Amino acid sequence: MTDGMARVETCDLAVIGTGPAGMAAAVAAAELGLSVVAVDEQSVPGGQIYRNVLASPVAARLGPDYGHGAALAAAFDAAEGISRRYGTTVWTLSADGEIGLRGERGDIVLLRAKAVILATGALERPMPFPGWTLPGVMTAGSAQILLKSAAVVPADGVVLTGSGPLLYLVAAQLLDIGVRPGAIVETTPGANYRAAARHWRGAAHGAATLLKGLKLIARLRVARVPMVSGATGLSAEAGADGAVARLKYHCGGRERSVACSLLLVHQGVVPNVQISRSLDLPHDWDAAQRCWRPRLGEWGDTALPGIFVAGDGGGIGGALAAEEQGRLAALAAACRLGRIDEQERNRRADAPRRALAHHLAVRPFLDALYRPGDDAVVPADEVVVCRCEEVTAGEIRRCVVDGCVGPNQVKSFIRSGMGPCQGRMCGLTVSEIIAAARGMPVADVGYYRLRQPLKPITLGELAQLEEVAQ
Amino acid sequence: MSTPFPASRRPDAIVVGGGLHGSSTAFHLAARHGLKALLLEQTYPGRHASGVNAGGVRTLGRILPEIPLSLASMEIWHRLPELIGDDCGFVHSAQVKVAESEADMETLRARDVELRALGYTHEKLLDAETLRELLPAVSRHVVGGAVAENDGCAIPFRAVTGFRRAAERLGAEVRSNWRVERIERTGEMWRVSGPAGTAEAPLLAICAGAWGDKISAQVGEPVPLNPEAPMLLITERITPFLAPVVGTTSRRLSFKQYPNGTVLIGGGYRGIADRDSERTILKFSGLATNVRVVCELFPLMKTVRIVRAWSGIEGVMPDAIPVLGPSLKAPDLVYGFGYSSHGFQMGPIGGRIVADLVATGKTNLPIEAFSIGRFA
Numbered sequence: 058m059t060d061g062m063a064r065v066e067t068c069d070l071a072v073i074g075t076g077p078a079g080m081a082a083a084v085a086a087a088e089l090g091l092s093v094v095a096v097d098e099q100s101v102p103g104g105q106i107y108r109n110v111l112a113s114p115v116a117a118r119l120g121p122d123y124g125h126g127a128a129l130a131a132a133f134d135a136a137e138g139i140s141r142r143y144g145t146t147v148w149t150l151s152a153d154g155e156i157g158l159r160g161e162r163g164d165i166v167l168l169r170a171k172a173v174i175l176a177t178g179a180l181e182r183p184m185p186f187p188g189w190t191l192p193g194v195m196t197a198g199s200a201q202i203l204l205k206s207a208a209v210v211p212a213d214g215v216v217l218t219g220s221g222p223l224l225y226l227v228a229a230q231l232l233d234i235g236v237r238p239g240a241i242v243e244t245t246p247g248a249n250y251r252a253a254a255r256h257w258r259g260a261a262h263g264a265a266t267l268l269k270g271l272k273l274i275a276r277l278r279v280a281r282v283p284m285v286s287g288a289t290g291l292s293a294e295a296g297a298d299g300a301v302a303r304l305k306y307h308c309g310g311r312e313r314s315v316a317c318s319l320l321l322v323h324q325g326v327v328p329n330v331q332i333s334r335s336l337d338l339p340h341d342w343d344a345a346q347r348c349w350r351p352r353l354g355e356w357g358d359t360a361l362p363g364i365f366v367a368g369d370g371g372g373i374g375g376a377l378a379a380e381e382q383g384r385l386a387a388l389a390a391a392c393r394l395g396r397i398d399e400q401e402r403n404r405r406a407d408a409p410r411r412a413l414a415h416h417l418a419v420r421p422f423l424d425a426l427y428r429p430g431d432d433a434v435v436p437a438d439e440v441v442v443c444r445c446e447e448v449t450a451g452e453i454r455r456c457v458v459d460g461c462v463g464p465n466q467v468k469s470f471i472r473s474g475m476g477p478c479q480g481r482m483c484g485l486t487v488s489e490i491i492a493a494a495r496g497m498p499v500a501d502v503g504y505y506r507l508r509q510p511l512k513p514i515t516l517g518e519l520a521q522l523e524e525v526a527q
Numbered sequence: 528m529s530t531p532f533p534a535s536r537r538p539d540a541i542v543v544g545g546g547l548h549g550s551s552t553a554f555h556l557a558a559r560h561g562l563k564a565l566l567l568e569q570t571y572p573g574r575h576a577s578g579v580n581a582g583g584v585r586t587l588g589r590i591l592p593e594i595p596l597s598l599a600s601m602e603i604w605h606r607l608p609e610l611i612g613d614d615c616g617f618v619h620s621a622q623v624k625v626a627e628s629e630a631d632m633e634t635l636r637a638r639d640v641e642l643r644a645l646g647y648t649h650e651k652l653l654d655a656e657t658l659r660e661l662l663p664a665v666s667r668h669v670v671g672g673a674v675a676e677n678d679g680c681a682i683p684f685r686a687v688t689g690f691r692r693a694a695e696r697l698g699a700e701v702r703s704n705w706r707v708e709r710i711e712r713t714g715e716m717w718r719v720s721g722p723a724g725t726a727e728a729p730l731l732a733i734c735a736g737a738w739g740d741k742i743s744a745q746v747g748e749p750v751p752l753n754p755e756a757p758m759l760l761i762t763e764r765i766t767p768f769l770a771p772v773v774g775t776t777s778r779r780l781s782f783k784q785y786p787n788g789t790v791l792i793g794g795g796y797r798g799i800a801d802r803d804s805e806r807t808i809l810k811f812s813g814l815a816t817n818v819r820v821v822c823e824l825f826p827l828m829k830t831v832r833i834v835r836a837w838s839g840i841e842g843v844m845p846d847a848i849p850v851l852g853p854s855l856k857a858p859d860l861v862y863g864f865g866y867s868s869h870g871f872q873m874g875p876i877g878g879r880i881v882a883d884l885v886a887t888g889k890t891n892l893p894i895e896a897f898s899i900g901r902f903a
Contacts, residue, residue: 149811157811337806459692462703466571469578469684477763477834509809513763513832516792516822520829522815 063165063521068094068140070390071156071170073147073332076104077126077376078368079176080133082383082390086174087138089391094168095133096142096158102130104178105198106376108205122269122376129380148510150332152361157522159514165521172363172390175333176383179326179369182348182429183482184219185436188293189322190444193301197227197323204230216304216317218242218291221325221427225273232280240315241277242306243286244324246430253426263419266375285313289432293320324429327485328370334507336361342500345424346373347434348485349504356389356406357382363393373424374417381413434486435493442490443483445476450490457494464488464505477513480505532698538565540730540885541719543707543742546577547683547871548863549734550690551878552885554611557697559879560886564699565726566691567719569706569738570805573687576736576870579839581759581781581793582683583772584872586649587622587675588638590848592896593873594647599892600876601677607875612696613689616682618786621771623653623661625672625824631776635673650675664768666824672776680772680783683871690878707735710745712857730859730885734878737802737842739850739864743899746857750850750902752865753843756800756807757793758814760836764788768827780820790831792821795868798838807838841868851877851897853884861885862899 069091072083080102083095095102103110107126111134133139142158149157154173158166181198188194197217204227215231215238217224228238253260260267277284288306296302305314327348330340338359339352350372357365365386368379385406392402436442438451448471456467464487467473473487474480480487484505492499510519540556542549545568553564568574584604586597608614626632639652653672659665661674695701708721710731717731733742740752765788772783779794796813814836822829844850847867854860863881866873876892883890 152808459688460701462571466573466684469573470688475761475835477832479835508835508837509811510833510836513834515830515832516762516818517829519811519815519833520819520822522811523819 061164061521063167065167065169066094067169068092069171069394070094070387071096071154071168071173072176073150073173074104074176074178074368074370075102075133075141076106076176076178076368076379077129078178078370078379078383079104079174080129080383081380082174082176082367082387083139084133084136085384085387086391087136089387089396091138091391091394091396093139094142094170095139096145096147098144098146100143102133102141105202108202126376146512146514147332148512148514150336150509150511152336152364154363159518163515163518165518167522171394172365174357174365174367174383174386174390175370176368176379177329177332177370178379179373180329180481182324182327182434183486184322184324184433185440185442185450185486186291186293187437187440188295188301190441191293191295191301192299193318194293194320194322197223197321198326200321201227201230204234214239214316214318215321216240216242216315216319217321217323218244218288218304218306219323220245220429220433221323222270222423223326224323225270225277227321227323228277228282229273232276232282237280238282239317240283240285242288242291242304242315243284244288244291244430244433245286245427247287249426249428252428253422256422256425259418259420260422262415263422266419324433325427326369326373328372330370331479331481331507331511333359333366333370334504335509335511336364340504342498343372345421345428347429347489348373357386358389363390365390374420378413378416381409381416384409385413431493434489436486436490442486443473443476445478445482446472448473448483453487453490454494457491462495463491463503467491468505474505480507532563536563536698538563538700538726538728540564540732541717541726541728542566542732542734543719544568544733544735544738544864545572545687545691545701545703546575546734546736547573547687547690547874548577548736548866548877548881549732550687550694551874552732552734552863552881553694553699553701553878554690554697555879555882556886557694557699559882562730562886564694565728566694566699566701567705567707567726568701568703571703572691572701573684575805576839576841576868577687577874578684579759579837580683580868580871581791582680582871583622583781583783584617584679584681585622585675585772585869586678586872587673588624588774591645592848592893596873596876596880596892596894598649600873603875603879604679604681604872607689611689611693613685613693615686615689617679618681619677619679621661622675622678622774623658623672623771624774624776625658625662625665625669626776627669627778629670632671634776635671639673649677661771662769662773664825664827666826669824674771678772686871686874690874707742710742717859732861732863732881732885734863734881736864736866737800737840739842739862743850743854743862746854746860748854748856748899748903750865750899751845753845754800754802755841755843755868756798756838757795757841757868758798758809758817758836758838759791759793760814760817760833761792762790763832763834765790765831773824775820775824778820780817780824782821782824789834790828792817794820800840802840805840807840809836809838841866843867846901849873849877849897850899851880852894852899853888855898855900855903859885
């Protein structure tokens with residue numbers, strides 16, 4: 058199984074991730090004659106948003122957006138010139154396009170690509186509050202994954218809390234399969250509504266998107282799902298069995314609580330920057346979305362020639378925008394490899410650019426509305442921030458007092474971010490805590506220096522690389 | 528111990544480099560000589576070799592001239608809490624070097640004869656059976672080994688921080704993001720300058736690791752230092768199976784399990800070091816060789832997952848021993864750098880020697896072999 062030797066393969070373009078951006082990029086590049094290798098950890102295309110879209114047992118009930126994804130996935134699935142590698146992990150990726158892949162059976166492939174499109178999408182923003190590590194607390198996104206792939210229906214007593222459109226979507230999807238949530242406890246700060254109102258023009262352009270959201274909320278009201286807004290000071294408490302039993306929160310100047318056996322939490326999504334960070338690419342702090350994004354050109358081009366980012370990994374824009382960004386990056390990659398000239402590239406970019414602008418118009422409104430408040434991202438001392446190494450917010454603040462000025466010193470000092478999740482679950486929170494403690498912008502505090510392997514691999518798997526010619 | 532100096536007191540000595548040696552120097556200047564140090568660090572203390580090394584605290588297998596210093600340093604490691612009020616994560620555990628063949632065993636026997644002739648007893652030979660008692664999981668092909676029972680390991684960044692904070696408590700001033708680009712002697716003073724400004728003091732210590740040669744060259748003492756990036760990796764937590772730190776005799780390996788169950792693997796396989804940007808690039812082909820050796824020695828490791836890999840920048844001298852001692856060309860200038868990727872254990876004593884030399888011009892340990900004069 059692991060005693061083999063790594064294989065070396067080559068291609069024109071490697072696409073990492075087969076969500077909307079990756080699928081659209083791969084299809085567009087293959088149409089232009091590029092040999093494409095598209096890689097995904099899942100066993101089917103679709104990414105998170107269109108997860109299992111070609112085979113989901115509940116696809117019909119997940120709505121027309123999911124149906125749009127099915128058409129894209131079908132085109133991707135049928136396109137010639139794409140080698141589709143599912144169940145495959147990218148564990149290393151170098152600045153010159155050499156990619157270490159691990160297949161399902163632990164076989165190692167060294168893929169040498171002339172261009173790379175990173176389409177690794179988004180991660181749910183970590184949402185640390187007292188009790189968030191209790192059994193029975195999970196993210197709304199993971200609950201949705203269960204819904205989409207296995208139609209596993211969570212037990213009775215489901216409560217959703219946090220902020221962002223996904224909360225309503227998941228609640229509605231639960232209704233669809235006959236589960237009525239016990240409550241939706243919304244944390245969106247009241248001031249956000251006023252801030253968002255300033256972006257009404259963009260909101261008007263995105264009326265269709267907003268209408269969908271309003272319809273969801275209306276459905277939940279009709280179904281008499283209790284909805285609370287402006288909640289702060291969340292804490293989850295365990296019952297006698299050690300699992301979550303109730304959610305406590307402040308609202309309207311009073312402490313309240315609601316019983317639950319499954320607590321779904323969500324605080325929006327943020328770009329997955331693991332690969333772009335590990336390549337040392339420049340990143341900017343997006344104050345509107347409270348997250349990092351890689352610095353990109355208009356084609357999704359990065360500071361490294363031949364390496365592009367498309368989709369939510371470059372900044373949250375949603376599935377439809379991601380698709381267009383995938384097409385633009387594919388055009389730029391094809392131009393770079395000499396398949397089309399610049400004029401042709403620009404001509405073909407016209408339609409995706411207009412579509413992209415249309416899909417992004419609503420973002421300033423949504424960003425302002427769902428920007429998490431300090432309460433949601435800078436937890437109290439006793440809250441565990443790094444779940445792998447069980448480091449609390451208080452320990453991080455003590456490190457700052459001891460002279461640790463940024464996340465990397467904190468990491469070296471108390472191991473936050475050193476566990477198997479490689480900082481995915483705590484990175485943003487640690488930067489926010491340090492920035493708040495030092496009274497300086499997150500942009501100046503910085504982020505973990507991320508190192509490859511991007512995902513854990515075994516010693517036996519890595520050893521396969523030894524014999525490969527350099 | 529002395530009391531902190533008034534904040535207004537001007538520094539007696541500038542220490543260039545905020546790694547373990549620089550921090551230890553600043554601490555010993557205050558603790559032993561009542562001198563106030565201004566410690567200047569180009570990024571933040573412990574950013575490079577000092578903070579990200581394998582954490583081995585090893586007297587085993589030292590190059591002969593280093594042995595007296597290494598043994599003296601070991602004594603300090605064992606009493607850090609009373610000295611600096613922090614144990615730096617130091618855990619006492621044996622260091623073992625395994626012999627994988629009769630030829631390896633012969634090498635270890637020759638070393639043993641040599642050490643005993645010089646009167647050293649800190650290393651002992653192990654037969655196959657005793658070795659297996661120490662390392663039950665080791666592969667059957669191992670025929671014996673050598674052990675230093677008084678050794679151990681520590682947590683690198685904590686060690687740097689422990690010495691830095693102890694120095695600060697005694698009145699040392701530490702400046703981060705203060706890169707020293709130029710040094711000049713003006714009258715009785717050393718003046719150092721860089722993008723952050725200028726600073727002056729009568730005494731100057733250079734503990735700048737992989738950047739030390741850039742300073743020594745300015746007083747006419749260039750040295751052939753090579754910046755290198757030895758790579759390390761660490762695994763997920765697994766059931767404890769290994770107490771000693773393990774090395775090999777004819778291949779390269781450093782292998783240990785921390786109390787939390789993670790296993791650290793090194794061996795000096797090189798990534799790419801870029802000294803100017805202060806960055807390193809990993810080369811997984813080298814790490815592949817590294818883990819192949821591990822899998823051969825400890826077959827149970829094959830299915831264990833690697834969680835992280837990293838590297839730091841080390842200053843390596845052609846003869847693999849540091850530049851440690853006074854400048855031969857300029858007064859009141861002392862060097863302690865270029866520890867060639869085995870300087871962590873030497874940090875406590877290296878800083879004490881530099882502090883003693885800076886303050887008194889003398890040390891009671893033999894340092895002739897490390898003189899910068901060997902490159903003149």
